[in-house]
Amino acid sequence: MIDKTWPSPAEAVADIPDGASLAVGGFGLSGNPIALIEALLAQGTRDLSVVSNNCGVDDWGLGILLGVGRIRKMTSSYVGENKEFERQFLSGELELELTPQGTLAEKLRAGGSGIAAFYTQTGVGTQVAEGGLPQRYDGAGGVALASPAKDVRTFDVDGQPREFVLEEAITTDFSLIHAWKGDRHGNLVFRKAARSFNPLAAMAGRTCIVQVEHLVEPGEIDPDAVHLPGVYVHRIVEVGPDIPKRIERRTVRERPGEPVASTGSATTIPITTSTTKES
Template sequence: MSKVYNSTAEAVRDIRDGSTLIVGGFGLCGIPENLIQALVEQRTRDLTVVSNNCGVDDWGLGLLLAAKQIRKMVSSYVGENKAFERQYLSGELEVELVPQGTLAERIRAGGAGIPGFYTPTGVGTVVADGKEHKDFDGRTYLLEKAITGDFALVKAWKADTLGNLVFRKTSRNFNPIAAAAGRITIAEAEEIVPAGTLDPDSIHTPGVYVQRVVQGTGYQKRIERLTVRSI
């Protein structure tokens, strides 16, 4: 049965106020920009968003932030977004900072059905506040809980009509683990092909994890921070 939706607006229509979203991408690489824009236009509010970062002021998740549609952000890096800083300092935005490897593993564990795991990362820092500590072989570890989302939004290079996904190079980043951790996973793709077209050995996310696929358009290859050398 085809999982292809006619539009991004249709694909995100049942994302309600207060939903928890896991969003793939790293910086501006591999972000589901069409799905994000559809949410901006839908004006869904009070969202909890789990993603490596929150984009920049005028692109990616930064668009949702600028429209004050995000209530809480769970991420590992927030340094490229002035709106993020303003909203956090004013108390409008709740923030949970998570070490990047821990964030990736919390999402992966959620997709794998593992409720929690122990890690040494963060021991002795504010990251450890309020968390269970346990010693293994003379070393202290923290208990970290898995993350799942009501929805996961991911961006693929190619998808087939059954929801099998292929990610291109570094845009693979958080997308495969995000796709597995959503109760409903929505994938936008640069190209959608008939079922059976993709080489099974090249599929990164099997269609069993994906409920909806939509064609993406108008992709922008933005550079998050441009550094040039003087001549």
């Protein structure tokens, strides 16, 4: 077996050229491969076409590449947390292929599995199937590029004719991934919400680059515990468990039985914090 470890994020992404296509893991801010993204930012790579569930926020995740104009096109399912994304899209600086979340996941999985395309009911009867979704604006409020119509076929399901829309698989030049644990052969274990899009994005990249919090020796991960086998992984970099992580939205509430405490003109509320996403 091949030792796939690399000494640093900078060296692992050094050959990603201008104009490359990337599949990037993460769900909200959970599981963002931030060390790899920062290394890509530092080396100046630009004109990128990126496939990812979302584009981070203005100062975190893919948002740091977007903020300095390094991304040409995004293929995503949710883009509502990034004001700079909105500005660039409406001004015509950024192209967007908006894709239903489950469809995006399956497009990545299909690409990694050698499946060229598949039919799904998601999007039937909408602009997803019929075309016309704005993909790039002209900067003056007009649509410069709209999505094309897709093939729709009728299949018999449980004795009933139902329409399905054809969706093509996604493959990219590279994929950037975050995993909780990995061994030197590239076998990976993800943690909680970080498992959502990271394995799928990993599968879709022709060259898969992974940052891991914990690097272990081959055999230390129980085969039954492997979430993604090393056959999909080409480079792995250990970044340590103290890699910065962000919470996309922090919610607060009073602790039961604890009254609100007043301190002068300010009010202090004993709180607990929670988030539905962990990386």
